[in-house]
Amino acid sequence: MRDVAIVSYSQSRSVRTERNQNEVEMLMPLIKEAVKNSGIPKEEIGFTCSGSTDYLSGQSFAFVMAVDAVGAWPPINESHVEMDGAWALYEAWIKIQCGEVDSAMIFSFGRSSMGETAETLTLQLDPYTLAPLKADAISLAALQARAGLDAGKWTEREMAEVAVRCRAQAKSNPDAQVTGDFDVDKLLTDPYLVSPLRKHDCPPVSDGAAVMIIAAEGAAHKATQKPVWIRGLEHRLDSHQPGGRDLTVSPSTTLAGEAAGVHNGAVDFAELHAPFSHQEIIVREALGLGPDTLTNPSGGALASNPLMVAGLARLGESARRIWAGHGSRAVAHATSGPCLQQNLVCVLEGE
Amino acid sequence: MSNSDTDIEVGLSAPHVLDYDYRRSLGPVLSRFFTGLRAGTIHGIKTRSGRVLVPPAEYDPETGEATTDEFVEVGPGGVVETWAWVETPRASHPLSHPFAFALIKLDGADTAMLHAVDAGEASAMKSGMRVTPRWAAESQGSIKDLSHFVPESEGSAAAPEAPADPTTDIVTPVHVEYTYTPGKAASRYLRGLKQGKILGQASDSSGLVYVPPRGACPRDGVPTSREVEVSSKGTVVALTIVRVPSENIKVDLPYCTANILLDGADQSFTGLLQECSLEDVRIGMRVEAVWRDASEWDYSSENIKHFRPIDEPDLPFEDIKEYC
Numbered sequence: 001m002r003d004v005a006i007v008s009y010s011q012s013r014s015v016r017t018e019r020n021q022n023e024v025e026m027l028m029p030l031i032k033e034a035v036k037n038s039g040i041p042k043e044e045i046g047f048t049c050s051g052s053t054d055y056l057s058g059q060s061f062a063f064v065m066a067v068d069a070v071g072a073w074p075p076i077n078e079s080h081v082e083m084d085g086a087w088a089l090y091e092a093w094i095k096i097q098c099g100e101v102d103s104a105m106i107f108s109f110g111r112s113s114m115g116e117t118a119e120t121l122t123l124q125l126d127p128y129t130l131a132p133l134k135a136d137a138i139s140l141a142a143l144q145a146r147a148g149l150d151a152g153k154w155t156e157r158e159m160a161e162v163a164v165r166c167r168a169q170a171k172s173n174p175d176a177q178v179t180g181d182f183d184v185d186k187l188l189t190d191p192y193l194v195s196p197l198r199k200h201d202c203p204p205v206s207d208g209a210a211v212m213i214i215a216a217e218g219a220a221h222k223a224t225q226k227p228v229w230i231r232g233l234e235h236r237l238d239s240h241q242p243g244g245r246d247l248t249v250s251p252s253t254t255l256a257g258e259a260a261g262v263h264n265g266a267v268d269f270a271e272l273h274a275p276f277s278h279q280e281i282i283v284r285e286a287l288g289l290g291p292d293t294l295t296n297p298s299g300g301a302l303a304s305n306p307l308m309v310a311g312l313a314r315l316g317e318s319a320r321r322i323w324a325g326h327g328s329r330a331v332a333h334a335t336s337g338p339c340l341q342q343n344l345v346c347v348l349e350g351e
Numbered sequence: 352m353s354n355s356d357t358d359i360e361v362g363l364s365a366p367h368v369l370d371y372d373y374r375r376s377l378g379p380v381l382s383r384f385f386t387g388l389r390a391g392t393i394h395g396i397k398t399r400s401g402r403v404l405v406p407p408a409e410y411d412p413e414t415g416e417a418t419t420d421e422f423v424e425v426g427p428g429g430v431v432e433t434w435a436w437v438e439t440p441r442a443s444h445p446l447s448h449p450f451a452f453a454l455i456k457l458d459g460a461d462t463a464m465l466h467a468v469d470a471g472e473a474s475a476m477k478s479g480m481r482v483t484p485r486w487a488a489e490s491q492g493s494i495k496d497l498s499h500f501v502p503e504s505e506g507s508a509a510a511p512e513a514p515a516d517p518t519t520d521i522v523t524p525v526h527v528e529y530t531y532t533p534g535k536a537a538s539r540y541l542r543g544l545k546q547g548k549i550l551g552q553a554s555d556s557s558g559l560v561y562v563p564p565r566g567a568c569p570r571d572g573v574p575t576s577r578e579v580e581v582s583s584k585g586t587v588v589a590l591t592i593v594r595v596p597s598e599n600i601k602v603d604l605p606y607c608t609a610n611i612l613l614d615g616a617d618q619s620f621t622g623l624l625q626e627c628s629l630e631d632v633r634i635g636m637r638v639e640a641v642w643r644d645a646s647e648w649d650y651s652s653e654n655i656k657h658f659r660p661i662d663e664p665d666l667p668f669e670d671i672k673e674y675c
Contacts (some may be wrong), residue, residue, distance in 0.1 A: 020362045022534025025566040028574055042572075058369045058529040068565060109542025114367075115529045119441060127373065127523050128381055132494050134443040135465055139452045142435030143465075147454075150433065150478045195436035195473055234443040239412035243454045243463030244404070249435070 004096050005220040006348070007103075008037035009316035011210040012320030014177040014304030017113040018207035023052075023062065027069035027107055030211040034105070035225045038213040039222030042071070045213065046101025049079045049092045051085035051108040052308045055120050065286045066109060077101065084108065085210060085312030086273075086344050088332030092214060093233055102216045109209035110307040112200050117205055117307060124337060137338065138202055141276040142194040144247040148278055149196055149289055153248050156196060159277040160184045162263040164198040168282075170299025173317075177304045208306030210313050226351045228319040232260030235334075235344035242339050253286035253333065256345040260331075262287055264347070268327030269294040271314035273334045275301040282340060283333055293331075296319060311335065315346055322350040363538040363650055367531040376520045380409050383422055385518040391486050391510025393412035395460050397421040405460040428483045428503055436473040443526070445499055453475050455500060467499040475502060483507050488513070489495035492521050536566035539578065541650040547642060551616050553577040559617040562642040563652075581613035583640040585658075586666045588674040590624065590632055607632045611658055612674050619674055626659035634675060 010030040035042045048070055054062045063080045081087045085108025092104035118136035125131040148154050164184050170176035190198045220227040222271035239245050270293050274280035298317035301310045311334025318330040328350040336342040378383060380396060384407050389393045396407035397419045405425050411418055423622055434453040440446060445467040454463035470476050482500035485508050490496050510529045536552055540563045543550035551560040552575035554568030558577050589610040596604060607629055610619035623633055638658040
């Protein structure tokens, strides 16, 4: 295995509606900043991989147009995944492991504000038996939350506590969207949005973009910041039929975490991609994270949830925290699909 | 497109709808399931380990092995495993009044299927409650032939008449609504069109002028911050004759679509070429935009009706070959 590190990361502020910039306009300054901080001249970056979905803007080949923000002349070595940027990072990491390139740029973008995201996400469901019922993302997450409440795995209060902690921690994150001090007792008097979920259990609708540059040893030391090494990276998935698995656990997260080597050392903090409050409880348990591990110091997806970006942002926020000196070993997690169907786990270490 | 002309820094927005149907073939397993629904029966399938999957699948998700060819009739009643109360249904939801989405384990099944439960109010819902199906009055050939479930206390419904032919494929409509915002560069371009101008933007690095602009120089990835008005006249650099009808095309067949390099631009621009015989269209031909009446101008490329030839000598291929 080659040692590969995150050498730079840039992200936009997460906002409810980015009205004035298209995807290319959002990405250009981020790419410029990430390239500069990587210390690697842009023309020397061996590979570019993006993660996004055209369904967010309803524009076919939006992902191709986004390459304008990189500058693709002379032609560049480029790829795309119709997934969160965390899986674009996985492809880029494999490409480096194969020895084809020594460095890569990963970018992702999502302007959820243009559509009805909960409903747009029904397009990812089984088209025969699920999608025609239009079970939106919030309703599916509510089925999962109720299953755990019924099984005694968590309470509505514990769910609210996750949301309150995430949004309080997000106060120190200048890019976060929903931040502040909220009172659990007061939140629990709010009406249900889709029972048993209340508004605070759900992520905001967010627009945002992120850019990351990774490099193998050698190239990694040109950066302005010390490399944050990717010590383990794996992703696994569960059945797409929500009725065919136990929604209160996440075996795919557990397997990915074991393969990534989560417990090969102490975990200082974890950035978990849990868009719904109860999902943080599931992922923590699946990864075997104890009470000593600070979870989602950035605020996580309950504070900022640009679709297709929020997973990559867990890795990026982890790197930023290590650069800031607040810990040296982190676990970052990204999810995709309904009810935590697919999960990626990455172990990161500072020098 | 909406918005006032004075607020130049606020991007435009417009409604945008994706609407299309997929016709999907079912294969033998799902064909059995969907044919059954039309007759008021629900079929699962046995895995090699003897579990019954509902809805049936061609493979066992736990092992990846093919399932057996043994179908099992399950239900029609079953037990709610978990549920979500939708107090404010969306227009696309299966029921228009408050209802529950639920995972329902039908009698005889080992997995739960997703569907809607019409229980009147949330207080009537409970995990573990028994429910029974209601069938659609008319078959749509979809999962919605099973309209929804109701509490079993409301009694079972008569099954619809069995269909003569099996269901072999289904239509799954996709309808997605957006409020599209094109960003700063495209908003400026569209505002220009409203005033009868074609505004490109020049690359900060190379000075190349892009029309329509998207805010970036695609060669270098740098902003295009300088606005440049380009001419309504230009040169044909590529063309095609369209002879196949398409739903969205409003002009008579056959017609010519051309890539036109407007004078002052470095990127070609697609337009209809009209007011000339199709035999005469050629690369290098000089053309001009024909605008609609100024009273009809909107934030739209449709302000330009089409392009037509002008009485100027053709440009030699050498001068335009980079764009052809």
